[in-house]
Amino acid sequence: MIGFQTLFYKEILRFWKVATQTLTAPIVTAMLYLLIFGHVLEDHVQVYPGVPYTAFLVPGLVMMSVLQNSFSNSSSSLIQSKITGNLVFVLLAPLSRWELFGAYVLAAMVRGLVVGCGVLLITLWFTNLSFVAPWWIVLFALLGSGMLATMGLIAGIWAEKFDQLAAFQNFMIVPATFLAGVFYSIHSLPPFWQAVSHANPFFYMIDGFRYGFFGQSDVPPLISFGIVAVFFMVLASVAVKLLQSGYKLRH
């Protein structure tokens, strides 16, 4: 247990020591999205009846920040340790695959959730949000951050250089979050793109998360929960298997 605690603490300390980059910057970015899109679209778009566009946007932006930062934390920590070689200190230690998995994923979740909370707290100044079903909010925030932290862990194990990780991030994670209905309801899309969106697991995270605020969503939250939970389980078992086999870590 002490091994796990130490690695978890180290991972927290790692991003905390560069908080400007890991916490403040993503919060500012999310604020910019809110200001610009909110300002441009506030009077033109209404997604759910009775919900102003800026309010609609906030949960999407919060979730997007949670997801992207959870992914960034585990993936960049691992790739940095691999490239600088200091991963050896962790690999030499008697840490089990579960301890490694738990520490990397939980620390990445903490960063994602801290950034998410930061975005939410600041946006409360700009807009009146409702919290219809807070437990769904908490549940989807935890599941979403856990899933992306796990994806980050897998990407960090797989990638051999920063370039590969950047490709993973820019060609998979960013498009998947942007196209998951952060800025719009997928019901506004043509049928084909609606169907495509339903194949995107990120969509269910954002949709379920938004349900917690407005009590309205494109898909019933229980279904979203089931889909996200299954995805998380599959990814988690892949990650633990990789750690057990030593894939790309123990040559």
Add this chain to the structure above:
Amino acid sequence: MVAIQIRDIKKRYASLQALGGVSLDIEEGEFFGLLGPNGAGKTTLISIIAGLSRADAGQVAIHGHDVVSDYRRARQCLGVVPQELVFDPFFTVRETLRMQSGYFGLKNNDAWVDEVMHHLDLTSKADANMRALSGGMKRRVLVAQALVHKPPVIMLDEPTAGVDVELRQTLWRFIARLNKEGHTVVLTTHYLEEAQALCNRIAMLKAGQIVALDSTAALIRRISGSQLVVRLARGRLPDALRSLLSHPAEPEAGQPITLRVHDHANVEPILASLREAGAVIDDMQLHQADLEDVFIQIMGGDK
């Protein structure tokens, strides 16, 4: 008791057979040297013992614990100083050592961490960031990290490569003390005089195979005798002594001539026959065979 038991370890990287069936027992309390040219497989073997690499075949056990199936106990018994100068730029020396203690399940390890820092002359740098340290200081931290959990077996992979004399001495004093206290020490180095001075037993690796394994003294005895180097001011080498030349080529006038001497008792007759041949000795040296001679002989043996 056997500290490290290595059984028929094989490892292949793509087309390169890095280790071709290495078996070796290192006893508890030994100061063991693992020597060989670059690419011989030393670091691969150390990585497999440390669990950083997986062998294709064979087993390694540390104090009886298999490094794969019982890796937790095996790793608790082992401290490794890696060859590369790696560090985590986010942390100070003390944070680094505390964290390494934590990875090994130790809380409240500060007393021992302080002691290790003291012995490695790191105390004044305890709160310095790792990035701010010189190469030698970083190397000391690596050694300290390997010792935080007081492992009975310590492996050092070329710990003195590119390190100044002072650190080398500090380091060896400390490691020798740990060895005296009962720790098993395994060392790879390219400095053969270090290995000769410190190690009680040596294995030489070449192309993934052990080509020599013996006590240091026995290895040196393999090169029987010494070398007598003379430079002649006048005259030339008499034909009777030609068979003793270490290099068959005709020595040029005024150049040092190297002769093999099996026994110190042979020196006097050589000098006598030089005198009789009318040669005058300008300079003369007697070289004791050392590990380097053995190394060169074994590594060059079957080219």
